Amino acid sequence: MNTIIENGTIVNEGKVCRGSVVIQDDRISEIIFSTEPPRGNYDKRVDATGCFVLPGVIDEHVHFRQPGMTDKGDIESESRAAAMGGVTSFFDMPNTNPMTTTLETLDEKIQMAVRDSHINYSFFFGATNQNSSLFKHLDPHIIPGIKVFMGASTGNMLVDNSRALEKIFQTAAFLNLPVMTHCEDSAMITANMKIAKEKYGDDPDVIHHYEIRNADACHHSSKLAIELAKRFGTQLHIAHLSTAKELSLIDDVEVRKLVTLEAVIAHLVFTNEDYLTKKALIKCNPSVKTAADRDALRRALANGKISTVGTDHAPHLLSQKQGDVVGLLPECR
């Protein structure tokens, strides 16, 4: 069986060219860079006129909910959805139940993916206040890195002990394991929540979500993560950057050697004004911010300051995406 995808615009390895891709059985056998229609007999011809032909996408940030929250989704269902959208590899986050914070839970998750995943997979190992001694057993060829929740997004995986944070960054640097952080300062969020409750009542309207989980809380936490990376020489990837203010943290050339930034779909698409119509459907952590923040993120993506995009795909039941700031969800994301 041979197939040709013709007349498309091929985007690959820094090049953008018109051409055709030939697939023999399940392998790409030839890429023809030419605007001429290719000759030859093909069992199937796909006309890609007006389309981009892209390599399989790596989604570096997903929450596929298995184990423990499979009423929302699981590795089989979500990897199938990913494949339908052109995603051929995913990196899953450790805030499942049980959490991926031990070697056993990591291994169990890998075995689930061996059995159930339709596409390539890898799993972040979750850091806690106590588990950095396990890092030496992790293989950087198998996992993408260590995920550190430096904000109270997800239950008890919050790393809020400064000694533990230092140990995590130091140990990861020594072992050449990248660290990916969720940066929001919990103390600042708690203080903002207190003020909001005084002003608006016990469960403030969701339109105030971005004032509680605000830009300063993100900036303060990202700054701390970068200081730790610089101190220990840790390769740091800051997940789901949501503010213009944080972008200036990597202006320095030396910092850019160690620190990379991720944007996710919610912050590239929505702004705080969308809370009025979409309510808690767009409630996520870090919160979506202002139009100025969104526009700055888009510019940073266009000019390369933000180097990766993840979906942060994190399914919930519709009934769980109701309510206001306090809301129904025990865990977000």
Ligand SMILES: [Zn+2]
């Ligand atoms: Zn996430």
